[in-house]
Amino acid sequence: MLIMDELGETVDVATFVDETDQRRAKLDYWRSRGVDPFGSRFVATHSSADIIEGFRDLEGQQVSIAGRVMAFRGHGKASFFDLADLAGRIQVYAKRDVLGEEHYEMLGQVDIGDIVGVEGEVFRTRRGEISIALSSFRMLSKALRSLPEKWHGLKDVDIRYRQRYVDLIVNPEVRGTFISRTRIVSAIRTFLDSRGFLEVETPSMHAIAGGATARPFITHHNALDMDLYLRIATELHLKRLIVGGLERVYEIGRIFRNEGISTRHNPEFTSVELYQAYADYHDMMELTENLVAYASQAALGTTRITYQGSEIDLTPPWPRVTMAEAVKQRTGVDFISISDDEAQAACSEMGLDMPADATRGACLSEAYEEKVEAGLIQPTFIMDYPIEVSPLAKKRSDNPELTYRFEAVCAGRELANAFSELNDPIDQRERFLAQVAQRERGDDEAHMMDDDFITALEYGLPPTGGMGLGVDRLIMLLTDSASIRDVILFPLMRPKE
């Protein structure tokens, strides 16, 4: 192909060996024909799916549609190309007789990856494919880089995560996952809104990082000359709002934890936390199983799913079992009825090293996490967590070593964590003090003292049920994604170079 360069010299595009240079040279081709290769507004009358689904009514009608050219099949005086838009793909058929010599030649200069707007008549080809018989087209944006291969797509996970835009162009299942993500988050909102919850926003920058056991990110505010923590949970602010009388609140928010990265951990992730005044953890179980089932129905149309080869039935109600029972069933050890020393011995027999001062509650929790959790494939509520690992949950009235706390477990992992909230400010202060003592012993993930939160409790927190759920992990479950990075559009990556 011959083009004119900036100096008015005629240059053969073929002299540019690099494809990006060839495509850059084509900018001059389009400009020389009075076409802006980075065009402007285009009004589409239909999407690809509109045309395919509405073919019966649209056959023979004129339509216009915009999208990215994903394949081009030239046949001399006629050619076919595939146009992709958000809804899918549609084939376009072009004939030189119809377009005219000049425009047909220009069409031949369209590359795979270019964004064009087309106008034409809906018809079905001899082979049965619903197509558009092109009457005119406009270059809307010239692609200077070539797309990954049409058949194998983009596989290199490094590029897929760093250049998600390319991943989204060429891997339709990736688009599907993120569309599901949006539907799931939207379903969570609809479900909670319909139950009278108010969606609220609380600060992401905290003077005290509380509400969870985790190492926070630290940042600095210049004008106030103070360090701040990025939040590790939304819990303590949301409970302040229950004190304030909002009664039912939730927040879908970004959480930041300065910890390891893995297939299940991204430094920033999304949680939904909700609090319901006058409710308890039994209400939270009912709410959790129905919320998850609702989200599954919204995204997949079913509550029976497959996750990484396992058939999982999310249909409520889910089994409820206490942690002590679950551990006893699996290991034969009844941690409730033995001494701290016996519990440590039992752990060490299971191959778990516990510190010499470990209580039976701490041992129970460890035995559960190491020996039981990974084996729980079907959704299950594990109830009554030991008080040592539950500094914000209300004590059981019949056993002060346990709390009204549960975790929902599915596919061997925690999906949600909930409790009857501790609303006794005196007890809460003692629990914080115990955490602060742990902190001073070097546990930098132990909770910090939050005096204002205690003050809030002193004004009176109604009996409240609260629940937190890892939104990314729910999405992983519902989209059958093995890695959290597959459900986060732009997962954290170390900068290249």
Added chain:
RNA sequence: GGGCCACUAGCUCAGUCGGUAGAGCACCGGACUUUUAAUCCGGGUGUCGCGGGUUCGAGUCCCGCGUGGCUCACCA
């Protein structure tokens, strides 16, 4: 942070025992008016992740580094 693995053309991948860098798609040129992974003919476009070393000679062997994946530890 530890262990294992990967990195070759824009993309997907070959590359034997250490001996001139390969294919398909994409791209360029040509043929082709209902194809659809279109087909046919011609063209290989490269800092073999980076830096050292061994060797007459390194994509290949050795050392270091980088990025990523999986996994263990920590966690949600």
